[in-house]
Amino acid sequence: MGKIRLTTAQALIKFLNQQYIHVDGEEFPFVEGMFNVFGHGNVLGIGQALEQDAGHLKVIQGKNEQGMAHAAIAYSKQMLRQKIYAVTTSVGPGSANLAAAAGTALANNIPVLFIPGDTFATRQPDPVLQQVEQEYSLAVTTNDALKPVSRYWDRITRPEQLMSSLIRAFEVMTDPGKAGPATICISQDVEGEAFNYDEKFFEKRVHYVDRKAPVERELNGAAELIRSSKKPVILIGGGAKYSKARDILLALSEKHNIPLVETQAGKATVESTFKNNLGGMGITGTVAANKAARQADLIIGIGTRYTDFATSSKTAFNFETTKFLNINVSRLQAYKLDAFQVVADAKTTLEQLAPLLEGYESEFGSFITELKVEWIAERDRLSKVSFTRENFDPEVKNHFSQEVLNEYADALNTELAQTTALIAVNDTISPDSTIITSAGSLPGDVQRVWNPTVPNTYNVEYGYSCMGYEVSGALGVKLAEPTKEVYSLVGDGSFLMLHSELITAIQYGQKINVVLFDNSGFGCINNLQMDHGGGSYFCEFRTHDNKILTIDYAKVAEGYGAKTYRVNTVEQLKEALEDAKKQEVSTLIDIKVLPKTMTDGYDSWWNVGVAEVSKKESIQKAYAFRQQKLETAKQY
Ligand SMILES: Cc1ncc(C[n+]2csc(CCOP(=O)(O)OP(=O)(O)O)c2C)c(N)n1
Numbered sequence: 001m002g003k004i005r006l007t008t009a010q011a012l013i014k015f016l017n018q019q020y021i022h023v024d025g026e027e028f029p030f031v032e033g034m035f036n037v038f039g040h041g042n043v044l045g046i047g048q049a050l051e052q053d054a055g056h057l058k059v060i061q062g063k064n065e066q067g068m069a070h071a072a073i074a075y076s077k078q079m080l081r082q083k084i085y086a087v088t089t090s091v092g093p094g095s096a097n098l099a100a101a102a103g104t105a106l107a108n109n110i111p112v113l114f115i116p117g118d119t120f121a122t123r124q125p126d127p128v129l130q131q132v133e134q135e136y137s138l139a140v141t142t143n144d145a146l147k148p149v150s151r152y153w154d155r156i157t158r159p160e161q162l163m164s165s166l167i168r169a170f171e172v173m174t175d176p177g178k179a180g181p182a183t184i185c186i187s188q189d190v191e192g193e194a195f196n197y198d199e200k201f202f203e204k205r206v207h208y209v210d211r212k213a214p215v216e217r218e219l220n221g222a223a224e225l226i227r228s229s230k231k232p233v234i235l236i237g238g239g240a241k242y243s244k245a246r247d248i249l250l251a252l253s254e255k256h257n258i259p260l261v262e263t264q265a266g267k268a269t270v271e272s273t274f275k276n277n278l279g280g281m282g283i284t285g286t287v288a289a290n291k292a293a294r295q296a297d298l299i300i301g302i303g304t305r306y307t308d309f310a311t312s313s314k315t316a317f318n319f320e321t322t323k324f325l326n327i328n329v330s331r332l333q334a335y336k337l338d339a340f341q342v343v344a345d346a347k348t349t350l351e352q353l354a355p356l357l358e359g360y361e362s363e364f365g366s367f368i369t370e371l372k373v374e375w376i377a378e379r380d381r382l383s384k385v386s387f388t389r390e391n392f393d394p395e396v397k398n399h400f401s402q403e404v405l406n407e408y409a410d411a412l413n414t415e416l417a418q419t420t421a422l423i424a425v426n427d428t429i430s431p432d433s434t435i436i437t438s439a440g441s442l443p444g445d446v447q448r449v450w451n452p453t454v455p456n457t458y459n460v461e462y463g464y465s466c467m468g469y470e471v472s473g474a475l476g477v478k479l480a481e482p483t484k485e486v487y488s489l490v491g492d493g494s495f496l497m498l499h500s501e502l503i504t505a506i507q508y509g510q511k512i513n514v515v516l517f518d519n520s521g522f523g524c525i526n527n528l529q530m531d532h533g534g535g536s537y538f539c540e541f542r543t544h545d546n547k548i549l550t551i552d553y554a555k556v557a558e559g560y561g562a563k564t565y566r567v568n569t570v571e572q573l574k575e576a577l578e579d580a581k582k583q584e585v586s587t588l589i590d591i592k593v594l595p596k597t598m599t600d601g602y603d604s605w606w607n608v609g610v611a612e613v614s615k616k617e618s619i620q621k622a623y624a625f626r627q628q629k630l631e632t633a634k635q636y
């Protein structure tokens with residue numbers, strides 16, 4: 001057998017170039033490119049290999065490891081998990097910076113390949129720069145911290161180990177049932193070590209993503225459950241989107257009059273304009289979706305993980321009477337809520353179920369339309385909130401006095417409500433643009449009020465809700481959708497935490513639009529503490545002498561080379577959005593919004609850890625309320 005002498009890093013890059021994916025009869029390269037932040041842990045090994053021959057890989061210099069990893073995750077999510085970017089980091093802090101992003105990929109089941117450098121296999125120079133010296137083991141390095149946030153984890157201390165390791169990593173990343181981050185740590189000396197690799201290892205390798213069909217028992221059981229149900233509701237999860245189940249969902253919903261409700265990951269599988277689509281479900285959901293779910297005697301959960309946000313901490317359904325039918329490629333997910341399990345691909349299952357449901361119609365009648373009409377009116381109200389200097393009643397009530405709200409209006413020089421601004425963005429940008437968000441109050445707002453009229457234009461990461469995904473993710477989506485506009489919807493808190501990849505976007509001419517909602521604080525957490533009887537404690541951005549912090553974010557982005565806008569009214573916002581569309585360079589719109597003007601909970605419930613004992617009566621009350629709610633919640 002032919003051999004080829006390569007360094008471990010050269011072998012890695014050669015192998016990545018030869019990985020293909022085969023989905024629904026189409027075959028294409030699985031690895032699009034590689035993000036890097038070089039340091040001594042990877043520049044001489046992986047850096048050298050890329051410089052010598054990157055093949056078809058697009059090589060992009062990131063600015064922060066978490067940020068570039070978020071960009072890679074958003075890319076993969078937008079490509080419906082069919083294409084990835086790899087991410088290489090240096091050793092120690094460089095790899096530690098991957099941890100939050102790895103968690104993001106894992107919680108959201110997104111395939112991405114992480115290649116952090118590792119300490120020396122020989123241990124000759126130990127402790128090498130950036131090595132943490134553990135007393136109890138020389139084998140432990142910073143990279144061990146990535147184990148709990150990786151779907152697959154390995155350490156390469158000999159060049160030949162790379163072969164079996166990579167094959168496992170690609171098997172994991174291309175399996176829809178267990179897709180997630182694969183982390184292969186390579187000792188920095190080993191990256192440069194050569195080995196006589198079998199040439200066969202580098203032959204084109206095709207990873208087949210076949211759609212797993214349900215077995216007859218599953219199919220008949222599912223059909224029987226639906227046929228005997230009066231009011232079934234379909235809960236669309238991310239799995240439905242990745243399976244491209246839109247058409248069959250639409251057909252089944254229409255034919256059998258079954259309402260569709262969506263999780264964050266499932267939103268925009270089916271366009272919001274579809275008559276039976278009632279929008280987001282759960283804590284951050286619409287009244288319409290939650291009312292339908294409350295009435296349901298059967299929830300058909302398709303590709304959903306049933307997170308606390310989707311189930312309102314297991315209070316959203318009537319568990320006495322509601323059955324669950326879970327269609328999921330993951331057995332782990334299918335087992336949830338004591339459901340009837342169909343462990344199979346969403347689209348295939350629904351297509352095979354269709355003939356078995358012939359003649360069936362739910363008893364929802366015109367109720368679905370009534371719910372939708374009711375919610376449209378509510379959204380309309382939210383689009384027109386106008387601030388008044390007296391007796392203003394914000395969405396989030398009884399937290400801030402009018403005096404404090406006026407203080408914000410003065411400091412930020414704005415009277416804009418967040419809901420009004422957000423809906424204006426929705427109504428102004430082109431419908432085929434994609435929005436990206438993940439943390440703060442915006443994910444809740446968009447799950448309720450954002451109307452994606454074009455499928456797959458909603459890239460919201462809410463499995464990990466990781467601050468920093470918003471701006472970085474926009475870069476990833478732009479790489480996936482180069483001809484479309486992308487909009488990062490980001491709070492001031494998240495922007496401050498991480499926006500380094502805005503610079504990467506500008507550097508590589510990848511136009512992103514950052515729409516920044518500045519309410520001068522960690523607004524949603526402030527809501528959370530005050531909703532549970534606490535004071536306003538360290539969640540507002542105030543100076544040492546209690547003044548509201550005002551930051552000119554437009555100026556910050558201007559410094560990077562972005563085209564920027566300062567916005568205090570809806571009119572200015574619309575103008576800025578129109579102008580931003582015409583720009584070739586990345587843009588940032590700094591919108592000053594009033595706190596407490598995001599959407600509120602609409603009576604949904606989130607189980608959070610309230611203090612059992614407290615000196616404050618309001619907290620005691622919050623605790624008692626939680627205990628009361630737990631009485632009605634499913635226990636597991
Ligand atoms: C990396 C990370 N750290 C902390 C949190 C907890 N957290 C969630 S939202 C939030 C504040 C977000 O503030 P901002 O972006 O301004 O959004 P707002 O709620 O004000 O709309 C914090 C600290 C998180 N989700 N992610």
Ligand SMILES: O=C1C[C@@H](O)[C@H](O)[C@@H](O)C1=O
Pocket residue numbers: 438439440441443444465466524525
């Ligand atoms: O703690 C949190 C509260 C949520 O409202 C928010 O969206 C999320 O980012 C979070 O971490």
Ligand SMILES: [Mg+2]
Pocket residue numbers: 440491492493517518519520521522523
């Ligand atoms: Mg904020």
